[in-house]
Each structure stands twice: as structure tokens, then as C-alpha cells.
Amino acid sequence: xxxxxxxxxxxxxxIMLDGDPYTIVENEFVKPGKGQAFNRVKVRNLKTGRVIExxxxxxxxxxxxxxxxxxxxxxxxxxxxxxxxNPETFDQVQASETAMGDAAQWLKGEETCVxxxxxxxxxxxxxxxxxxxxxxxxxxxxxxxxxTGGSKPATLETGAVxxxxxxxxxxxVLKVDTRTGExxxxxxx
Amino acid sequence: MRAFFDDxxxxxxxxxxxxxxxxLEPHLASLSLADPFDEARYLQTSPEAHMKRLLAxxxxxxxxxxxxxxxxxxxxxxxxxxxxxxxxxxxxxxAELCNEVGELISLLHPEIDAATETLDYGECFAGITGLDPHxxxxxxxxAWLGEQDLPGDLPMRAxxxxxxxxxxxxxxxxxxxxxxxxxxxxxxxxxxxxVDNDRAVRAELFWNGVEVANAYDELTDAQELARRCQAWxxxxxxxxxxxxxxxxxxxxAHAHGLPACAGVAVGFDRLLMLANGAPSLDAILPFTAxxx
Numbered sequence: 001x002x003x004x005x006x007x008x009x010x011x012x013x014x015i016m017l018d019g020d021p022y023t024i025v026e027n028e029f030v031k032p033g034k035g036q037a038f039n040r041v042k043v044r045n046l047k048t049g050r051v052i053e054x055x056x057x058x059x060x061x062x063x064x065x066x067x068x069x070x071x072x073x074x075x076x077x078x079x080x081x082x083x084x085x086n087p088e089t090f091d092q093v094q095a096s097e098t099a100m101g102d103a104a105q106w107l108k109g110e111e112t113c114v115x116x117x118x119x120x121x122x123x124x125x126x127x128x129x130x131x132x133x134x135x136x137x138x139x140x141x142x143x144x145x146x147x148t149g150g151s152k153p154a155t156l157e158t159g160a161v162x163x164x165x166x167x168x169x170x171x172x173v174l175k176v177d178t179r180t181g182e183x184x185x186x187x188x189x
Numbered sequence: 190m191r192a193f194f195d196d197x198x199x200x201x202x203x204x205x206x207x208x209x210x211x212x213l214e215p216h217l218a219s220l221s222l223a224d225p226f227d228e229a230r231y232l233q234t235s236p237e238a239h240m241k242r243l244l245a246x247x248x249x250x251x252x253x254x255x256x257x258x259x260x261x262x263x264x265x266x267x268x269x270x271x272x273x274x275x276x277x278x279x280x281x282x283x284a285e286l287c288n289e290v291g292e293l294i295s296l297l298h299p300e301i302d303a304a305t306e307t308l309d310y311g312e313c314f315a316g317i318t319g320l321d322p323h324x325x326x327x328x329x330x331x332a333w334l335g336e337q338d339l340p341g342d343l344p345m346r347a348x349x350x351x352x353x354x355x356x357x358x359x360x361x362x363x364x365x366x367x368x369x370x371x372x373x374x375x376x377x378x379x380x381x382x383x384v385d386n387d388r389a390v391r392a393e394l395f396w397n398g399v400e401v402a403n404a405y406d407e408l409t410d411a412q413e414l415a416r417r418c419q420a421w422x423x424x425x426x427x428x429x430x431x432x433x434x435x436x437x438x439x440x441x442a443h444a445h446g447l448p449a450c451a452g453v454a455v456g457f458d459r460l461l462m463l464a465n466g467a468p469s470l471d472a473i474l475p476f477t478a479x480x481x
Contacts, residue, residue, distance in 0.1 A: 029264025031401050035351035
């Protein structure tokens with residue numbers, strides 16, 4: 001894996017620190033007028049999500065991390081692993097429950113997700129920003145009750161539960177923002 | 190601004206950016222130019238050398254807005270090419286010159302709170318680290334840096350002090366905001382300032398935590414200059430940095446006789462950046478090095 005010197009540091013660069021892959025969130029060049037230069041960086045641990053600060057002497061080198069974000073198609077899940085395929089190379093990978101995180105609840109099949117591969121293995125999976133899913137179960141709304149602004153839970157075909165306005169009925173297809181888990185709108189055919 | 194200096198009898202000068210001399214200070218990286226018809230020359234890291242040569246032959250007070258070049262310095266507050274407003278006042282004390290700097294800033298940015306704080310380097314440093322920067326052993330500094338999860342394996346004491354100061358003291362200055370002079374620097378950070386009473390007669394001005402000026406009661410002793418240059422050459426050799434030849438003309442100027450004077454270098458781009466409330470040099474420079 002390549003090494004990077006401090007003058008190559010920039011946001012998004014993937015590096016190894018203390019044996020874990022990190023991404024640079026912020027990079028600041030610090031140099032008193034007549035003094036030694038430093039790079040003060042904020043880095044996020046790609047395994048734990050924790051952000052820490054580190055100071056490097058100018059000119060120091062760090063090892064790059066083999067972390068690649070790849071668009072992959074979700075195929076299916078066999079309960080233990082979630083299977084993805086690279087539509088260009090037809091390579092397949094299996095993501096663990098840890099790597100899936102919250103993503104699993106939004107996927108029914110064939111969605112293109114961003115799979116972050118670390119040394120070739122899925123580290124995290126990011127679903128598309130929006131998905132369209134059918135409601136399989138929800139209490140009936142009170143007819144005409146469009147003005148109250150209340151909400152009720154609705155279970156989607158993947159098992160995810162979202163809050164929806166009272167006028168939404170079972171069987172309707174919803175657009176959901178996977179980043180917030182919130183109902184966005186109805187999808188009309 | 191020119192009227193400011195004119196009123197005070199300070200002459201504007203314009204000296205070459207290219208010269209045979211280069212600074213030996215360990216953390217200044219000079220850009221050099223190959224000349225197909227002559228010996229290689231350096232781009233100045235500051236106009237100091239030429240201006241001191243003028244002072245030595247009786248120029249009297251002089252100022253310059255100089256294009257300066259420092260390799261490897263790029264960031265929110267740095268650009269490899271930048272402007273220094275530098276001036277020298279024979280016969281003035283450092284304190285008097287610092288006042289003059291304050292007057293200039295008030296002129297350029299009338300809204301600034303003219304009440305400037307003056308802090309002592311040793312007190313600030315000890316207050317944050319619990320260590321005396323003038324007297325504590327190098328090992329104690331490195332150990333403290335290690336505890337703070339900062340790199341401690343730095344070659345020089347001044348490097349350790351700089352790291353501690355910029356990481357822990359400067360953010361406090363930024364929080365307080367406004368103008369703050371820090372004076373009473375440790376001897377190892379004297380650069381080209383006189384040393385008196387075990388302190389470098391040097392002061393730095395911070396505006397909202399950003400270093401905007403560096404002022405000295407200038408070193409005038411030729412032998413001391415030679416001694417410092419030698420020490421810097423060895424330090425550079427020690428870490429594998431290129432070692433430029435000593436600037437013979439600057440040495441000669443000191444030997445000839447530099448008048449007692451206070452001098453200051455103001456980061457002109459930074460001054461304009463802060464006066465305009467801009468977040469970075471990039472916001473006020475028409476072209477940073479990345480786009481030049």
C-alpha cells in the first residue's frame with residue numbers, strides 16, 4: 001500500500017493509524033513564522049466511526065489504507081450474510097451484520113449501494129439515499145383526517161418501521177429517506 | 190498606509206527578491222533559481238537581509254511591502270508566495286515599535302478594539318503546561334508532549350516549545366479574540382533578535398489567535414550573528430536539510446555597523462484577511478499557489 005507524506009494530506013484520504021483504517025475529515029497546516037511545521041488532522045476511524053485529532057510533524061509519512069468505495073448491487077441475504085455484486089466485474093462479496101449496520105432494513109433486492117471495502121472485505125454498506133417500499137401493515141387512517149398532522153407507525157415490506165401521516169393506507173408505496181429513516185412522500189404509479 | 194509612514198519619516202524602499210544569500214534558519218526553506226547565465230540565486234524568505242544592508246550604510250528608518258517566498262508552506266493561513274510589510278526604526282525600542290504597529294492596524298481597521306493585551310511567553314506557557322519554557326529540561330518538554338499525544342521526537346528545543354505553544358496556548362488566544370502581543374521569548378527562539386537578561390527581545394502579535402507580526406530589537410553584533418549562523422548550519426546538517434552558504438553581504442553589514450534598531454515583519458495578506466473577516470488567505474488572494 002502506498003505511503004503518504006503530510007503535504008499530500010487532504011479530506012477523504014484513507015490512512016492507517018494504530019492498525020485501523022481512518023479517513024481524514026479535516027487537515028490543517030500549522031506553522032509558526034520561524035518554527036517547525038505541523039499538520040493537525042481530524043480523522044474518523046472507519047471501523048468504529050470515532051473521530052480523533054492527531055498532530056503530525058511536517059514531512060512525516062503514514063501508510064495508506066486499502067479502503068475503496070464501490071457501487072455494488074444488493075443480491076440477497078441468507079440470514080448470516082448479505083450478498084453484493086459489482087455490476088462491472090461480476091465479483092461478489094458478503095457483508096456481515098456489523099458491516100450492514102442499519103442498511104439491511106431498507107433493501108429488498110437489486111438496489112445499488114455503496115460498499116466500502118477494506119482490504120477487499122465489506123467494512124460498511126451505505127444504502128441509496130431514497131428507497132421506495134410498500135406498506136405491509138398499518139392502522140387505517142380516519143377518513144378526512146388530513147389536517148391533524150398526527151402520525152402512526154407503518155411496517156414496510158422489508159420489515160422497517162417508519163412514522164407516516166394518518167391518511168396513509170396499507171398497500172401504498174412510500175418514498176423513504178434512508179439517512180433519517182423518515183417518510184418523504186407517497187409514490188404514485 | 191503610505192501616508193502613515195510618510196508622516197513618520199519612514200522611507201519606502203524596494204529591494205531585490207532575488208539574491209545570493211539565503212537564510213540559514215532551520216525552518217525556512219528558500220526557493221532557488223537556476224540561471225543559465227550566472228550562479229544560482231535564491232528567492233527571499235523576507236526582505237531582512239537587503240534592508241539591514243541599507244540600514245548599515247545609513248538609510249535611516251525604512252519600510253517595504255515585499256513579495257516573499259517560503260517553500261512548503263501552504264494552507265488556510267499560508268501561501269508559498271506572500272506579502273510582508275516590514276519596517277525598521279533605528280533608535281526605537283521594541284515597545285515603541287509595537288505601539289506603532291498598533292497605530293497602523295487601527296488605521297487599517299478602525300473597528301478593532303485598540304486595547305491590546307500584552308502577555309508574557311513564560312507565564313502563558315507555564316500556565317498551560319506547568320513547565321517553565323526558559324529553564325525546564327528538554328526531557329520534561331518531550332514527556333509533556335508525549336502525554337498530550339503530540340509528537341515529542343523533535344530535534345530542537347525550540348520545536349518542542351513551538352508545538353506546545355501553537356497546540357495549547359494559541360487556541361486560547363483565538364478564543365479571547367482581539368489583539369495580543371506575546372513577548373519575552375526563550376533565548377533558543379531568538380532568531381535574529383538581541384538577547385537581554387536571558388530573554389530574546391522579541392514580540393509576536395496575534396489577532397484572533399492568528400500570528401500577524403514578528404518584531405525584534407535587532408541583533409547588531411557581527412560575532413553573535415556568525416555564531417548563530419554556524420549553529421543553524423549544524424542543525425540543518427543534522428536533519429539532512431540543504432545548507433546554504435552564509436550570507437556574506439549581511440555578515441559584512443553587521444561588521445560595518447548596524448545601528449541599534451527595532452524591526453517588525455507584518456503578514457500583510459493575513460492583516461487584510463482578518464480586517465475583512467475572511468476565513469482564509471484563499472478568500473482574499475486573487476490566486477493562491479494552487480491556481481497561479
